[in-house]
Amino acid sequence: MSTIGTKLARLRKQRGYSQEEVAAHLKVSQPAYHKWEAESSRPTNENLAKICDFYNIDMEELLDENRSVFSHNTISNATILNPTNSTISNINxxxxxxxxxxxxxxxxxxxxxxxxxxxxxxxxxx
Structure with a gap:
């Protein structure tokens, strides 16, 4: 089971971003983004949509705690690809x-x- 905070941290690390970089892209402060990963607060619906756009994932994949952010990844020539065939360069x-x-x-x-x-x-x- 993966919570939103866990998924946000994994997605960010997979893609090689810092909290500051993701926060800047989402137009929120780094402390606000940190609270989402730490699960001391939750993103608004608008920010959830921005997060899904940024990481190119479905809202369901982000919100469903029984669904992993790795659920549709495949390995092709030692490169990790997501369903849209964009490379995930830094995977845990x-x-x-x-x-x-x-x-x-x-x-x-x-x-x-x-x-x-x-x-x-x-x-x-x-």
Whole structure:
């Protein structure tokens, strides 16, 4: 589960921005932006829309605590891409959501390899 503050911090760090840079783009003070990440206050609806535009994400992705900001990322030639194929240059490879997704993918790959081996053995027997 990721809160808005956690997602804001992750998005900012993924993209390599400082709090000052994001705050300037959103036309808010750095202390105000810091409070959003620290969850001591919440952005207005207008600022939520600006945040989504800035990071090129859906409002649902930002507000839904059960949805990760990594949910639609794919790896292509060791470059992390989001759904709009814009590069995320600085990704936290230690993110719990990302690591869990990698583990789940590895488990699925292992199952497929096991099934492939069984099929090959059955074909060899015939």
């Amino acid at each position: 490879m230690n993110s719990p959501e990302l690591l869990q997704t990698l583990v789940n993918n590895q488990q699925e790959i292992s199952k497929l390899i096991d099934m492939q081996g069984k099929l090959i053995n059955e074909l060899i027997k015939k």
